[in-house]
Amino acid sequence: MNQLTRTEVKAGGAARRVGGVSAALVLTLGLAACGGSGESQKGGSAPPPPVSVTEVETEDVTIREDYAGRVRGSREVAVRARVEGVLEERLYDEGKVVQKDEALFRIDPEPFEVALQAARAQLQSAKADLNQARREWNRVSSLYEKNAVSERERDNAQSAFELAQAQVAVAEAEVERAELELGYTDVEAPVTGVTSLESQSEGNLVERGTELTHITQMDPVHVRFALPENDAAARRRAREALRSDDKGDHRSTASLILPDGSVYDQKGTIDFTASTIDPETGTVTARAVFPNEQQRIVPGQFVRIRVKLQTLQDVVTVPAKAVSDGQNGGLQVFVVDDENKAHPRSVETGQVVDGRRIITQGLETGDRVVVEGMAGIRQPGMTVKVGGQSDGESN
Structure with missing residues (x-):
């Protein structure tokens, strides 16, 4: 009898141990299930990336080009x-x-x-x-x-x-x-x-003809610069300047960019352009004349001449940073539709003028173009969060 009792006691203890292990296993699996569910929820749909957009409008754009030049006195005379x-x-x-x-x-x-x-x-x-x-x-x-x-x-x-x-x-x-x-x-x-x-x-x-000194006339001054051989627009404007007869035609004027980057406060006039191309440099020599009463411009300085080439009317422009490389080797922008989904759109472009890229084909008035936040758009048609209209200024 005592032996039977001891056997039952042992069996009962084993059952309790097995029951404890089962309960622990169930608890562990439950916690694992809960943890897996939490991670799944955490790795679910991410919030839409924020972007800034600008609405496409047309405007008149003046195309200018800068050319390197050197200042010379209008007259340099050996005495x-x-x-x-x-x-x-x-x-x-x-x-x-x-x-x-x-x-x-x-x-x-x-x-x-x-x-x-x-x-x-x-x-x-x-x-x-x-x-x-x-x-x-x-x-x-x-x-x-x-x-x-x-x-x-x-x-x-x-x-x-x-x-x-x-x-x-x-x-x-x-x-x-x-x-x-x-x-x-x-x-x-x-x-x-x-x-x-x-x-x-x-x-x-001293003998007859001996040079005694040199005089440089400072007002006005001449700026000589070179036009590239293939820059037909600039050469045409320069020739038109010669025919303007100083009647106030804007085509005859040029601006001067000083060495410190500031713009000279007086306009100059293009008064000469060569009719032939220099075979050594492949450029066409041109000259602009600027008043220099205060002698702010010093002969010998390297400056830049800004020439107005043409004015384009009612063209589409976007900030230059809104244009990126497309997957097919061309250029593209991201356009946000009415459902705030961003779609890439191939565009054909022109020059960059004052930080804005001219778009010749691919955009229409009213399109919303992404200016900032493009890095967050990982796939076409992705929903984005429009954070506000961009001022369109380029960094």
Whole structure:
């Protein structure tokens, strides 16, 4: 009996252990099921990505192009000695503005003063000879009328008188030459402009034609730039500018972008474009003229010329960042429909003007184009959350 009781007790204990394991297993499976259900709910449909859109409208677009150029003075003149002599004095401050006809150098005038005195003395002698020849001619011609002298004597007297007249003319020319050379001893500025350093210092013997300094006219200034060989629109505008006769036609104007990126506050005019293409560079040389009264533009600066090429009317534009590469190698934009689903749409484009891309085909007025948030659109037709209208400005 006692043995039976012990056996029953053992059996009961085993059953309780098995029951405990089963209960634990059930509890574990239940928790696992609950955990799996929670993860499934967590990995379900994600919220639609936020995007910003802009509504397509048409507008007039002015197409401009920038070209690199270099500033030059409108006139750059080498000041040279016109007579030979000793450079006696420099009369200007180097690097300063000088006015036209202002004296810059003085060459020793003494030899030229002496030459002028000699020329004047020679003129007086020639005039005295002329007076004598005139008196002789008057006397001989009177005697000839009375048949008192021969025709030969009359001819000799006439020839002497004419020769004396020629000698006076030569002497007068020599005086004028001496006066002119004496005037050249004061070397004057041929134009108004800024002077460079002197090329010859005082005391040097300079020859005729020796360069003494350089003057650059600062107002106005010229900007030379090059048009690409294939830029037909720019070349056409430049030619039209030449025919505008300065009547205010906007096609003749150009803007200047200074080295610091600022826009010069005065417009310029394109006044020259070459009719041939440079075979070495493949470009066409052009020139624009800008007023420079305040001398803000310095010759030698590298600048940019902005030329208006044409105006397109009623064209579709979108921010440049709204256009991306399409799957078929072209360009595309994302258009949001009335159900806020984003669809890619292939487009054909033109130039980028002020941060906006011209769309020539693919969009219509009223289409809503995604500007920001395109990275969140993982598949065509995906629902998006439109967060507001974009101002359309490009970063």
